[in-house]
Amino acid sequence: MYVAAEIASQPDTWRRAAQLAASPATVRALPQPGERVAVVGCGTSYFIAQSCAALREAAGHGETDAFAASEFPGTRRYDRIVAITRSGTTTEVNRLLRDLPAGSRSTVVTTATDRPVTRLATDRVVLDFADEQSVVQTRFATTVLATWRARLGHDLTMAITDARAQTGAPIEQRLAEREQFTFLGTGWTVGLANEAALKLREAAQVWAESYPAMEFRHGPISVAGHRSVVWIFGPPVPGLLEDLTATGALVVHAPIDPMAHLIGAQRLAVELATRRGLHPDRPRLLTRSVVLPEPAL
Secondary structure (H helix, E strand, C coil), X not given: CHHHXXXXXXXXXXXXXXXXXXXXXXHHXXXXXXXXXEEEECCHHHHHHHHHHHHHHHCCCCCEEEEEHHHCCCCCCCCEEEEECCCCCCHHHHHHHHCCCCCCCEEEEECCCCCHHHHCCCEEEECXXXXXXXXXXXXXXXXXXXXXXXXXCXXXXXXXXXXXXXXXXXXXXXXXXXXXXXXXXXXCHHHHHHHHHHHHHHHHCCEEEEEEHHHHHCCHHHHCCCCEEEEECCCCCCCHHHHHHHHCCEEECCCCCHHHHHHHHHHHHHHHHHHCCCCCCCCCCCCCCCCCCCCCC
């Protein structure tokens, strides 16, 4: 099983990401303070784009939007487009970059210099050490985020320490016995909540949802009950724990770096898949990259 080893390797890839973020080439390739930026991706990469955008705006570096590559508004103008793609072959990302107006500045974050997408971007950040054999994305996604955070000035020392602890922590039996999972976040951790839910859906085919934490009260809380887990990334918003106690759901939150907390959700997805007789390296109906046929002329 490739994915289990890839999950466990994340503390090391984050350490390397922090070093890479300080290199002159990476500093030039990633957005500069003051630029108006759009970060795009598909699937997991889109959720990481959400976290990247929220982090950059919170740091005061400039207006930053996140889009699924297929939904990018081509009429808007940005100083730079950042495209996240592990495979470098995803059709929606390649089409977006190919169709940008002449003179547009774009950066692709991918896993090798020979990917088709690298020929379409003006700059590139290559995380070859974070590539994966599993269809399910884990370490590439978090290593992109680690690189982005380090470029914004985050010290990743505690994140890496927390991640090492998470890779060896036992998975609670009662977590694996629940049937419905909801992941909540605020700010940049909304993207992590979305990604955690996706991991459970694609790897283990379980009922998993995700919401901004305050939005959970606006309807979705009604489905939480004794069969549920509600997993919170970052500090709980005021009053949330009290509301959740009334539902009977099992609540998971921890005072650790949210990116490290995602490792726990990744490992839970693998555990649930194994219990259900599924192979998390090869999820149903999924491939490493979605490559669509070009429309007929």
